[in-house]
Amino acid sequence: xxxxxxxxxxxxxxxxxxxxxxxxxxxxxxxxxxxxxxxxxxxxxxxxxxxxxxxxxxxxxxxxxxxxxxxxxxxxxxxxxxxxxxxxxxxxxxxxxxxxxxxxxxxxxxxxxxxxxxxxxxxxxxxxxxxxxxxxxxxxxxxxxxxxxxxxxxxxxxxxxxxxxxxxxxxxxxxxxxxxxxxxxxxxxxxxxxxxxxxxxxxxxxxxxxxxxxxxxxxxxxxxxxxxxxxxxxxxxxxxxxxxxxxxxxxxxxxxxxxxxxxxxxxxxxxxxxxxxxxxxxxxxxxx
Numbered sequence: 201x202x203x204x205x206x207x208x209x210x211x212x213x214x215x216x217x218x219x220x221x222x223x224x225x226x227x228x229x230x231x232x233x234x235x236x237x238x239x240x241x242x243x244x245x246x247x248x249x250x251x252x253x254x255x256x257x258x259x260x261x262x263x264x265x266x267x268x269x270x271x272x273x274x275x276x277x278x279x280x281x282x283x284x285x286x287x288x289x290x291x292x293x294x295x296x297x298x299x300x301x302x303x304x305x306x307x308x309x310x311x312x313x314x315x316x317x318x319x320x321x322x323x324x325x326x327x328x329x330x331x332x333x334x335x336x337x338x339x340x341x342x343x344x345x346x347x348x349x350x351x352x353x354x355x356x357x358x359x360x361x362x363x364x365x366x367x368x369x370x371x372x373x374x375x376x377x378x379x380x381x382x383x384x385x386x387x388x389x390x391x392x393x394x395x396x397x398x399x400x401x402x403x404x405x406x407x408x409x410x411x412x413x414x415x416x417x418x419x420x421x422x423x424x425x426x427x428x429x430x431x432x433x434x435x436x437x438x439x440x441x442x443x444x445x446x447x448x449x450x451x452x453x454x455x456x457x458x459x460x461x462x463x464x465x466x467x468x469x470x471x472x473x474x475x476x477x478x479x480x481x482x483x484x485x486x487x488x
Contacts (some may be wrong), residue, residue: 201225201250201303203235205315214378216370219311235305235313240280242291248300249291252277252319252333256307259375259408259470263306263367270332272344273356274322275363279329284447292331296321299340304333306363308370316363319408335362360399368406370391375470376413381462382435383453384413392419396476409473412462417453427454431474433462436481438488 204225210218219235226232232243234251239357241251257263268276280288295302301318308314320340323332334340336358346353372393379386394414398403410430414422421427428436437458444450464471 201227201232202301202317205303205317209315214370214373216308216312216314216374219313221313222305222313234303238288239278240278240288240292242288247291248294248298249288249302251303251305252292253305253313253431254307256310256312257466259371259465260303262405264405268330269359270325270344270358271352272332272342272347273352273354273359274339274344275333275359276325276328276330276333277321277333279331282329289347292321293324296324296331304335304363306367309374310368312370312374314367314370316366333370333401335359340420366391366408372411373413375408375411375465375467377465379413379463380415380418381412381464382418382457382460384463390415392416394419396480397470403476403479408470409464410476412472417449418457421454424488425484427457428481428488429462429472429477430481431478433464433472433477434483435460435462437481438484441486 205222208221209215222235223233225234234241235253239253239255240249241253242249254263268278270276271428281288283289299320301320303315304319305313305315312320316335320334321331322334322340323344326330338354339358342351342355369392373388375393378388378391380391381486385391391413392411395404396410396412399406412422418427426438426441430436435457437454441450442455442458
């Protein structure tokens with residue numbers, strides 16, 4: 201299964217796959233679906249679950265796992281229902297008991313997923329009807345009950361870099377048609393999902409209305425407060441950059457975008473929120 205996903209991602213370097221492509225998997229001549237309607241999937245003939253799935257949520261809503269990080273910084277995956285003996289929950293428990301790796305598919309659009317693999321089920325919390333998911337092999341060997349504060353911070357940073365950041369990037373880039381909102385560059389490998397309000401700050405949620413699809417130079421300039429975006433979507437460039445004389449990148453890439461407007465998604469729920477833009481614009485003004 202992992203070889204199959206590796207092959208698909210080689211042809212799709214943006215890191216997202218359709219369910220139709222994912223479900224072309226076969227093993228020893230047998231077609232095996234990897235994504236089905238159920239969140240926990242154990243194909244016939246296996247004793248343990250093979251995949252787990254988080255469904256697509258609208259652009260202005262965080263993925264379900266976002267609010268379900270455990271106290272040690274690991275993703276929490278909910279039971280199927282509340283019965284610990286449901287066959288799906290037993291299948292996931294079997295994967296945990298045997299230390300078997302799974303693939304985790306997170307929906308970023310209808311029928312489109314970011315795959316994360318291998319992941320492992322490492323703990324169970326029956327009182328909250330959920331399992332703990334390790335997204336890195338090193339997380340498998342931690343004593344979750346005795347982590348120090350630095351260890352917890354490390355685990356959470358690792359979870360965000362392995363799962364949250366790729367999902368946020370995919371959701372933002374898909375909403376913007378894989379084009380830079382400023383210069384319209386249409387090469388996904390040269391694009392980033394820029395946070396309007398940085399992650400970790402109040403209202404810095406990993407939702408599409410708090411993101412902008414930007415090419416790497418415009419992302420770096422935005423983060424460095426060399427350019428700002430007003431709530432009416434107008435781009436401003438720091439005055440000292442406008443007064444500099446340099447090569448064509450400065451002239452065409454930065455100076456000439458002053459006064460232009462962002463090109464934003466048509467879907468209203470995916471558009472940048474004016475309040476977030478204004479908050480960030482004030483930071484740009486203060487830095488300028």
